[in-house]
Amino acid sequence: MDARIGVLALQGDVSEHIRAFEEALRAAGCNSPVVPVKKPEDLAPLDALAIPGGESTTISRLIEKNGMYQPLSEFEGGIFATCAGMVLMASEADDPRVRTLGRMDMHVARNAFGRQRESHEVRLDVAGLDSPFPAVFIRAPVATRVGSGVQALGAIDRGIVAVRQGKHMAFSFHPELVGDLRLHTLFLKHLGR
Numbered sequence: 497m498d499a500r501i502g503v504l505a506l507q508g509d510v511s512e513h514i515r516a517f518e519e520a521l522r523a524a525g526c527n528s529p530v531v532p533v534k535k536p537e538d539l540a541p542l543d544a545l546a547i548p549g550g551e552s553t554t555i556s557r558l559i560e561k562n563g564m565y566q567p568l569s570e571f572e573g574g575i576f577a578t579c580a581g582m583v584l585m586a587s588e589a590d591d592p593r594v595r596t597l598g599r600m601d602m603h604v605a606r607n608a609f610g611r612q613r614e615s616h617e618v619r620l621d622v623a624g625l626d627s628p629f630p631a632v633f634i635r636a637p638v639a640t641r642v643g644s645g646v647q648a649l650g651a652i653d654r655g656i657v658a659v660r661q662g663k664h665m666a667f668s669f670h671p672e673l674v675g676d677l678r679l680h681t682l683f684l685k686h687l688g689r
């Protein structure tokens with residue numbers, strides 16, 4: 497197994513993503529470092545990219561500022577996106593301040609749990625895993641509609657919270673924070689590296 501992975505490092509929980517992917521790669525027998533991505537040319541050598549949790553309005557603004565919109569919409573590797581990253585992956589979001597990348601055919605609502613529920617954990621059934629995943633939601637979005645090419649991997653009463661479209665996966669919650677790397681491992685498997 498050999499995969500070159502980067503983490504979009506404009507804002508958000510970048511170091512947590514780097515650590516989680518380095519650990520998942522090591523477990524798969526690959527010691528390559530996971531690198532921060534800030535400029536268009538950083539994407540060139542990569543097989544995959546993580547788009548972290550953070551603030552999607554801020555990340556969107558910084559994507560524009562750094563000339564990353566076009567390169568990210570054309571990046572050919574797999575993308576693993578969490579929370580704010582999931583908002584950015586969508587074809588549409590409910591907040592016009594976020595210019596989504598349109599990488600997954602879905603409509604996403606930001607902060608879908610309301611302000612009174614800043615953060616909570618759910619034991620979530622996810623397609624492809626044989627036992628529930630500890631899903632930590634922090635001011636999380638949900639997908640309110642997904643296209644026919646998008647597979648819903650997990651849902652709760654508010655909407656869809658885990659999706660896959662080809663090599664891309666997106667989660668409303670934060671697999672990078674809980675020390676359970678099964679979703680990272682699944683992503684690496686879909687990458688086919």
Ligand code: GLN
Pocket residue numbers: 548549550551552553578579580581583606607634635636637
């Ligand atoms: N509420 C944030 C947003 O929509 C996402 C929060 C997170 O990434 N933990 O941008």
